[in-house]
Amino acid sequence: MPEAVYDLRGLTVRHLAAGHALALENVDLRIAAGEQVAVIGPSGAGKTTLLATLACTHRPETGAFTALGADPWSLDNRARHKLRARLFLAPQTPPLPPRQRVVTAVLAARLPQWNFWQAAVSLFKPADPEAAFRALSRFNLGDKLYSRVDRLSGGERQRCALARMLLSDAQALLADEPLSALDPALSQLTLATLQQEAASRNAALVCSLHQVELALAHFPRIVALKHGRIAFDLPREQVTDAMIAELYLGELPPANSPLAHEAPATLSGGACL
Numbered sequence: 001m002p003e004a005v006y007d008l009r010g011l012t013v014r015h016l017a018a019g020h021a022l023a024l025e026n027v028d029l030r031i032a033a034g035e036q037v038a039v040i041g042p043s044g045a046g047k048t049t050l051l052a053t054l055a056c057t058h059r060p061e062t063g064a065f066t067a068l069g070a071d072p073w074s075l076d077n078r079a080r081h082k083l084r085a086r087l088f089l090a091p092q093t094p095p096l097p098p099r100q101r102v103v104t105a106v107l108a109a110r111l112p113q114w115n116f117w118q119a120a121v122s123l124f125k126p127a128d129p130e131a132a133f134r135a136l137s138r139f140n141l142g143d144k145l146y147s148r149v150d151r152l153s154g155g156e157r158q159r160c161a162l163a164r165m166l167l168s169d170a171q172a173l174l175a176d177e178p179l180s181a182l183d184p185a186l187s188q189l190t191l192a193t194l195q196q197e198a199a200s201r202n203a204a205l206v207c208s209l210h211q212v213e214l215a216l217a218h219f220p221r222i223v224a225l226k227h228g229r230i231a232f233d234l235p236r237e238q239v240t241d242a243m244i245a246e247l248y249l250g251e252l253p254p255a256n257s258p259l260a261h262e263a264p265a266t267l268s269g270g271a272c273l
């Protein structure tokens, strides 16, 4: 059996701010090196929470969790930091410093490999702009190398964060809705690039997607989440239309505006002012 990048057993994750609601409940998941997994499910199902947990930025409440053979939460801070450098999460809305140049933002992926002085110097004189350019070009973004991050469109920012992923030496590539701001052609290019990269370094690729048809077309394994639980975890050939319909059943919001008697009284009182 290939080496496990992740092994989750009976994992429960809770957001404290949510009034003790469980965001993930009793999740069992094993992901091997080289596997490519799409995580699908309705809004609020727990996809982002799962990816944050896999990136070791969110601590599970109960259950067993290993990433690259270690339990991150039993390591000291320094060791956990080193482990995190081998896991790369590209969030849905990347928190890139607004005034930074794209080249600097992309090269920041190498920070864990640099000492303090290399990092400080790279802020003023990018250490390896060619590598940043190559990574950006794979997402059709080479022309933005010296643009300011706050002058990028939403889709360009997303691809900038993914280019950063290519410069990391992570063994788990985690992408949270990487296509949410992209047109169909760029979506195809982005998925192909992520999948080629993961395959070339035998990394695990875990991608959350709202585009179910793209998930089924491109990923060999589909993990479906609903209400924080795994609804199914199957090879794509075994996922049926009925399973997809069931997954999203009851998730459509009621049409249009609430009835007058349902609106919070504070709305008419100008509560925001």
Ligand SMILES: Nc1ncnc2c1ncn2[C@@H]1O[C@H](COP(=O)(O)OP(=O)(O)OP(=O)(O)O)[C@@H](O)[C@H]1O
Residues within 6 Å of the ligand: 015, 016, 017, 018, 022, 023, 041, 042, 043, 044, 045, 046, 047, 048, 049, 050
């Ligand atoms: N920081 C937070 N604080 C409190 N509750 C949170 C937080 N983040 C997420 N939640 C809650 O946890 C649950 C899972 O949210 P999550 O963002 O993981 O879902 P998702 O499947 O990624 O949704 P979407 O498709 O809309 O991005 C939801 O009920 C959400 O309201």
